[in-house]
Amino acid sequence: MAERINKNLLKLYFFKFHQPFISIEKKVLEPILDYLKRLALLEILGLMGNVSLIIGVIVFVSGEKQRRNAEIYQAWQVITAAYNxxxxxxxxxxxxxxxxxxxxxxxxxxxxxxxxxxxxEAPKAYLKEIQLPEADLLQADLQQANLLQANLQEAFLWQVNLQQAVLIGANLQQADLSRANLQEAFLWQANLQQTNLSRTNLKQAKLWGTNLKQTDLSDTDLHQAFYTDETTSEDVCKKFFLSYPCPTKFPEAFNPKAAGMKLIKEWKDIPKRENDK
Structure with missing residues (x-):
């Protein structure tokens, strides 16, 4: 009996001795453990978010070519739908x-x-001030298109159809217009410096105030094409919004009269169709 009492007293003693530690565990250690558990969960969620982000980036990058092709297809659809x-x-x-x-x-x-x-295929298209430098327009049909002040610098325009096209003030510097059809085209004040016009059809083209310096005019058909020089009247220059004097600038030693061109000096020399405008 005495032994049993002694054992109970010993348990009671140890219980009372551990009470402060139990209290510390509940008040301090358990909240810390809970915080660490939540922190671990947040880290896991953050890691999952990063993985999702990486997967999204991979999907986006891998679909880059497909998106580009879709945009190209859509652009051609617009061009085709606007035909004529x-x-x-x-x-x-x-x-x-x-x-x-x-x-x-x-x-x-x-x-x-x-x-x-x-x-x-874009005949009669309204393409004023379009920016197409270095464009590959081989054998394109731009007949009667409005290309006023267009930028076609260094464009490849071999065999392109620009008959009666409006190219007033256009930049065609260093473009390749070999074998192109520019018959009756409106090219006044256009920049054709260093342009390849070999074997090009420029019959009846309007070239007053046009820059043709260093241009290749070998075998170019300029029959009845119109040009201006220092003797052209101020009234004619002003009619076509050209600063006076408004001479057409040709390559060195080029003779426009020998090429069959027509000089515009006075109002009476302007083609009737232009004079009526």
Whole structure:
């Protein structure tokens, strides 16, 4: 009996001795453990978020080419749908997009290649001030198109049809217009410096105030094409919004009269169709 009492007293003693530690565990250690558990959960959730983000980036990058192809297809759809329309029909923006070289995302140091515009069918299209430098427009049909102040610098325009096209003030410097059809085209004040016009049809083209310096005019048909020189009257220059004097600038030693061209000096020399405007 005495032994049992002694054992109970010993248990009671140990119980009372551990009470402070139990209290510390509940008040301090358990909250710390709960915090650590929540922290671990947050880390796991953060890791999962990072993994999802990485997967999203991989999916986005892997679909880069597919998105580019879809944009190209959509641009061609706009161009095709506007065929034979006299207005822009969205073609200007679509053509500029196809000819652009945008940076690739996320490879900012790389660019997409510009698309070929060979064989483009856009007669009578309204493409005023369009930006198509270095464009590949081989054998394109731009007959009667409005290309007022267009930028076609260094463009490849071999065998392109620009008959009666409006190219007033256009930049065609260093473009290749070999074998192109520019019959009756409006080219006054256009920049054709260093342009290849070999075997090009420029019959009855309006070339007053045009810059043809260093241009290749070998075998070019300039029969009845119109030009101006220092003797052209101020009234004629002003009629076509040209600063006076407004001479056509030819390559050195080129003789426009020998090429069958017509000089515009006075109002009476202006083609009737232009004089009525």
């Amino acid at each position: 329309q006299s207005g822009s029909g969205g073609r200007k923006e679509a053509l500029e997009f196809l000819n652009s070289e945008p940076r690739r995302i996320p490879w900012f140091w790389m660019r997409w290649e510009r698309q070929s515009l060979r064989g483009l």
